Amino acid sequence: MQTDPKANVARRDVGGMVTAAVFILVAVIALWDTTRMVDSDSFVFPRTVAIAMIAFCVLLIAWNLIRPESGNGGVPAPGASTVRRVCLVAAMLVSTALMPWLGFIASGLMAFLSIMVIAMYDPWTRFRKLVYPLVCTAFVVGFYFLFAELLLVPLPVGSLFE
Amino acid sequence: MPGIEYLLEALTLTNIMLALGGVIAGTIIGSLPGLTATMAVAVLVPITFSMPPASALILMGAIYTGAIYGGAYAAILLNTPGTPSAIATTFDGFPMAKRGDGDLAVTLACLASVTGGLVGAAFLLGLAPPLAEVALAFGPVEYFWLAIFGLTLISALSEGNLLKGLIGACFGLLLSSIGVAEISADVRFTFGSQVLLGGIETVSALIGLYCIPVLIDLVATPDRHLKVTHQPKGFRLLESLRISWKYKFNLIRSSVIGTLVGILPGAGGSIAGLVAYSEARRASKRTEHFGTGEPEGVQATESANNATVGGGFIPTLVLGIPGTPPDAVILGALLIQGVRTGPNLFTQEGSIVYTFIYGLFLATVLMLPTGLVIGRYAYKTIVTVPKAMLVPTVAFMTIIGTYSIRNSISDVIIMITLGVIGWVLNRMGYSPSPIVLGLILGRIAEQGFVQAWTIGAATEELFSMFFGRPISLAIIAFIGLSLFYPLIRARWIGRRRKVSAD
Structure with a gap:
């Protein structure tokens, strides 16, 4: 049985993926900032964390593209202002x-x-x-x-x- | 065991009144978001200078223990840890309050805090000198692994999406590295801004990430802040006692964890609460209920954070090394009084030390009635105050609380901005707890990692530095257990079911 691609798109956690893309940008900026640091004590830790963050974000986006599932974010209350x-x-x-x-x-x-x-x-x-x-x-x-x-x-x- | 004369000395009317006043003042200060136990003790230290040393210590100990407990109110009723020690209390305390069990959660927190406080004081009374050695056995690498152990909680706090939890934790770790690096003093991620030089203040970030999203949602609808499923019916003390008795092993284990973490200089109540929560979740038969309003979670964190009070006094008094930040303030006050801390303190100044320890027992016991009464009043206030008064009151308290930490308006702006970011991330399915965890543990993890790395590289024993020390190996084993125990348990249960079905 074939699945409807439109239905898959509708069920994708688009918000989660967009946020992951923003986090990749944040991590790239952090990595760029570490290039001007001279002392390895200063950049080892944030650089490792930024690389890990990019890896997790890529995994999340890829996972959502391969196996779409709805996001588990908070549902806005009806009539919220x-x-x-x-x-x-x-x-x-x-x-x-x-x-x-x-x-x-x-x-x-x-x-x-x-x-x-x-x-x-x-x-x-x-x-x-x-x-x-x-x-x-x-x-x-x-x-x-x-x-x-x-x-x-x-x-x-x-x-x-x- | 020290003599009864010290107990009688602790039970004078003056000391009882000091302990009572200290607990009440500490509880109220601790319940205000932004005002920490350290600040509570520091502000009230000058009035102890004219007192005898034992009475001064009793007052400071009472303020400290009351402030640590007071942090639970805001954590349970507003989803904002009143003090950093109460971070993990929000995980299950606020869901309990949301479903209408806020009064039960407050009473459970009080009972757990009293139990933790008593266990910590008992360790201080009976085992202080040998336990002080533990503090010396912990080097940078052990602190690094301890922070990683705390980070394993991410799997519990990710609410169904581990990747999002890990991304959130990385974001928190990056936030923790903003400002001047502790080891190399390099300026990082400030992008030329003077405002970010001092880094992101942890308590301000906590208030922003936890409290502002609640306010943003609260103001958007006319619904009540907390659900009230029943008419207020007293303290719900019997019910709380029944639950406490049912989970007594959790209480004792968490209290012992709190005491041991309290002994470690710099670790403090927040790490104690997180480690105890992690262990309670791992050992519980109701693991899947954690994070949704599980009483065991509230018990674990509240007993552990109050146990750090007694635990923290062990290295402070025996070695002169403060176990927690409030201990550093108390140590300073003792030095001004002319009391020399050290291994001989228990023998040479027994009257001061033992009178103080009995005074700490007294203050902890007094926390039961005062905590129940103040807690009930806080609960009734939160559920009955109209929204038009509650929202501005809490918003105003977040502003003044954040400002008062470093007298900085920039911190308030950062707090509000982080709150908005936290709200948006929550909408996208990213829980704030892993971010907070990364922010708190980041500094400890980085400092431990860089120091251990430097020592290991210098001695050419990098591998054995990280993986060759007995305490490190024990913590690594706990990390593995914490990460894989749910899988092992699920497989074991599955196998048992299969066997019984056959």
Whole structure:
């Protein structure tokens, strides 16, 4: 009995193979970087690992081409919001990047409040509008004192406020 | 056996209060992602300078033991190891929490931590001087093989695709070599960036790879973070005690492994947990359930990482060589107090050492009620807090926790970036655990390998350097057993079935 080649293509772990190709690129860049190292102590280990990584990636791609099987990656939840995911990462990155200028408290409040809005699925009742920002402020200020005053971590004050 | 006078000295009201306060403070600090046991001890060291040495040691030991246990909360409830020692706790702890058994996992972790802590302290009390010799017997090549032993766990963590696990581990090993090389001081893979000079901080990477993907998925749907299949019904202590009794050999074996790994300078709780997990999985009758919420997995890692506390004190006190990073801080505090560690410490300063060891027993026992209460509170908080509060709280804690490790905003950016990479890789079927394993074990493996290679090449005994030392051979045997035991066992079971069918 002949198998339908289209069905095989559909069942291939395309994501896994593409990722393996990206990993080959990473390993090649690593190998290229090791060529400028003079001391063998520096390059023996990463070079061995990079070569092994290329070998495993080639094996994975070849295996998928010869014996196609579906990937075992996580299945996205039905109705999951990509916009919220992107917004979450952006909020974390932006508030962290602004920390040297805004300082820890202002950027922390910004991160907390924006992520709170992104993660909110319930209606904004009057109670929530009042209590949630208060809790957020208390949390950020509380953590500031815990880290800055008790644990003596030098949190950024913010160049705008200096 | 040391006299009862030291026990009574440890049981003064002051020491009891110090042990209790230390355990509570350590547990809370350890439960916050980014704050490690080392940091917990280091931050609280200055307040011990005015205390008698034994009381100071009891307080520091209590903080240390509490912080190691506290790491389990975030590992179980948020899939983020609170401390590196709790990495392996995520493997089965979080799946247990996801299916609605988070409270059971927390209680099991508490019981296992107490057991491990007691076993470690017992070894410290009874066998410290002879066991300290073990630390001296371990050379670079043994550390290399130990790291490779840890890497064999990849087969268990690959979730059905060994090749993807191996690729992930290689990626982690490459990540571990970013920055200034430890032996040759060459700058590697920074591509001219100042930010990468210091390398990728392990705890930041852990937080990114484990916690950020959870947050990204959490924010995408209105579903609850953890499934609650029943109304909270107390600590589930009886159920946990039954499970602990059922798997008592796993508990004891893991505790002994934790103690022995703790004795090795630089190895620490994360390696102890990984090795104990690997052994528990190999020896279990439920091997295939590991990684899907198997209580034995939680027991193994939590008992092993807490056993490193007592184990780590053995070389610290007997040889003056710190077994784990928090031991180095404690050693410094002892030197400031004028206590000279060394082989004669147990005879010349018996009142300090034995009072401290009994104090460590006391702190570990006190961890049972405090750990259960704090654990239950942590569980209830996680399952009842609305998503709109939980997500920003955890996200904020990952930022401040990562920042506080090296006071570096770049580390926070790297942590978030690694988190996004981890999420994408997970979608493509690449589990984050092999990457983390490679990242943690990479430095130990490379250092051991390069040092052994250099010594072997210089003495022209390269082969015998790697394959001719008894401890190395024993570890190699365990590596082989760990890799091939599942195959041997499957074949053996198949043969038995065939025989019984005939």
